[in-house]
Amino acid sequence: MLTRLVPHPLLSLTLVLVWLGLVNTFTLGNLILGTLFGLIIPMVTAAYWPNRPKLARPFKIIEYVLVVLWDIIVANVQVAMIILFRREPDIRSHWIPIPLDLKSAEAITVLAGTITMTPGTVSAMLAADGGAILVHCLHTDDPDSVRDEIKSRYERRLKEIFP
Amino acid sequence: MDFAAELLISVFLVISGIFGFVGSYGLVKLKNTLQRLHAPTKATTLGVGGVLLASIIFFYVDTGHVSVHELLISLFLFLTAPITANFIAKAYLARNTRQDELPPSDRDFGWSIYDDPPDGEADR
Numbered sequence: 001m002l003t004r005l006v007p008h009p010l011l012s013l014t015l016v017l018v019w020l021g022l023v024n025t026f027t028l029g030n031l032i033l034g035t036l037f038g039l040i041i042p043m044v045t046a047a048y049w050p051n052r053p054k055l056a057r058p059f060k061i062i063e064y065v066l067v068v069l070w071d072i073i074v075a076n077v078q079v080a081m082i083i084l085f086r087r088e089p090d091i092r093s094h095w096i097p098i099p100l101d102l103k104s105a106e107a108i109t110v111l112a113g114t115i116t117m118t119p120g121t122v123s124a125m126l127a128a129d130g131g132a133i134l135v136h137c138l139h140t141d142d143p144d145s146v147r148d149e150i151k152s153r154y155e156r157r158l159k160e161i162f163p
Numbered sequence: 164m165d166f167a168a169e170l171l172i173s174v175f176l177v178i179s180g181i182f183g184f185v186g187s188y189g190l191v192k193l194k195n196t197l198q199r200l201h202a203p204t205k206a207t208t209l210g211v212g213g214v215l216l217a218s219i220i221f222f223y224v225d226t227g228h229v230s231v232h233e234l235l236i237s238l239f240l241f242l243t244a245p246i247t248a249n250f251i252a253k254a255y256l257a258r259n260t261r262q263d264e265l266p267p268s269d270r271d272f273g274w275s276i277y278d279d280p281p282d283g284e285a286d287r
Contacts, residue, residue, distance in 0.1 A: 018238075021231040076182060076209040079201060083189040093198055097266045116245035119204045122197070123245070124252040128272035128280045134265065136252065138201040 007046040010055070012038035056163040064157045071118050071153070079119040082139045094143045096121075096135045098150055107162035108133070114154050121146065168224040172217045179213025186210060196255050200248055207244045212237060 006012055019034035020026060042049070055061075082091065102108050108130060112123040115135055125134040140146050182205050189202030215233040222230045253276060256265075262277045272278050 018235065021235045024230060024232055072208045076205050079189075079205060080182065080185045083185055083192060083202070088192060088194060091193070091198065093195070095266050097268055099269060112249065113241065113245035116248045117204060117208060117241060119201060119208065122200050122204070122248050122252055124197075124249070124256060125274045125276060127268040127270045128275045128278040129270060130280075131270045131272070132268040134268070134274055136197050136200070138198055 006039065006042065008042040008049050008052055010052070011042045011049070014038075015041055054163060055161060057160055060157060060161045064154075064161065067153065067157065068114055068118065075119045075121075079138060082120075086139065091139045092141065094137045094140055094146075095124075096137055096143045096147050097132050098135055098147050099132050100130070100155070102155060102158060102162065103130075104162050105130075107158050110162075111150075111154055111158055115150060121150070164224050168220060172220050175213045175217035175220070179210050179217070182206065182208075182213065183210040196259075197252065200251055204244070204248065207240055211240060 015038040016031075016034040019037055020030060023030050100108060100111075102111060108126070112126075112133060115121050115123040115133070120138045122136045123133055124136050126132070127134075135146075135150070137143065137146050186202045186204075186206035189205070190199050193199045193202065215237055219230060219233045222228065257276050262273065265274060268274055272281060
């Protein structure tokens with residue numbers, strides 16, 4: 001019964017929070033309206049969400065977001081230095097294939113988004129069976145270290161969040 | 164508005180201006196489409212992020228309310244920007260790159276724009 005009423009609890013929670021953020025004022029009326037959206041939209045669209053991602057340790061998300069934000073700031077400065085002070089022929093771009101241990105589509109999507117949002121690396125493509133991701137790196141002298149850093153910093157944490 | 168708040172807001176605005184400029188300069192300087200793809204990621208992260216932080220502080224000092232619109236803007240940016248970059252990269256690869264120019268995937272299946280997924284994979 002509860003799963004029929006709330007087929008996708010995470011989506012419902014997200015919708016309520018986004019609605020409250022959009023109206024930008026917290027009142028009881030808005031909370032009720034947001035809750036209505038959070039109940040109705042997942043019910044109507046339940047057919048499009050066949051697999052619900054299971055989160056093993058939701059609080060690890062906070063740690064992950066902080067790590068990614070910090071990396072974005074550091075990488076921004078590094079890439080700005082490359083663009084400003086490195087002569088164009090000296091910029092050595094590399095394609096880096098990264099084998100993936102993550103299995104769920106949601107986890108791979110988050111990883112690909114993270115790689116793209118941290119400046120200096122863009123995720124371009126997955127292998128046809130989803131077992132590897134192709135990353136374009138703007139400049140590096142050591143492609144292996146980029147691969148190892150992505151695996152140890154992001155993928156390891158995502159594996160804990162998405163079992 | 165007191166001096167400290169004004170200083171903080173100005174610092175964030177200058178930071179975002181610098182990174183927005185470097186991102187645009189990178190678009191001009193870099194010669195290759197895939198290298199250019201790296202420049203806008205800076206404009207959308209620290210460039211926009213600085214303006215949003217400045218905006219949060221300004222409206223907090225000005226009205227006393229914390230505005231969450233800025234957080235939503237960054238949420239939507241983080242959802243949409245990687246998808247755009249991924250589409251551009253894929254379209255570029257499909258038009259300009261042969262399979263043998265890319266490193267192998269080291270899997271039984273090659274990269275997805277050249278190889279079909281395993282049987283039944285599309286139905287999962």
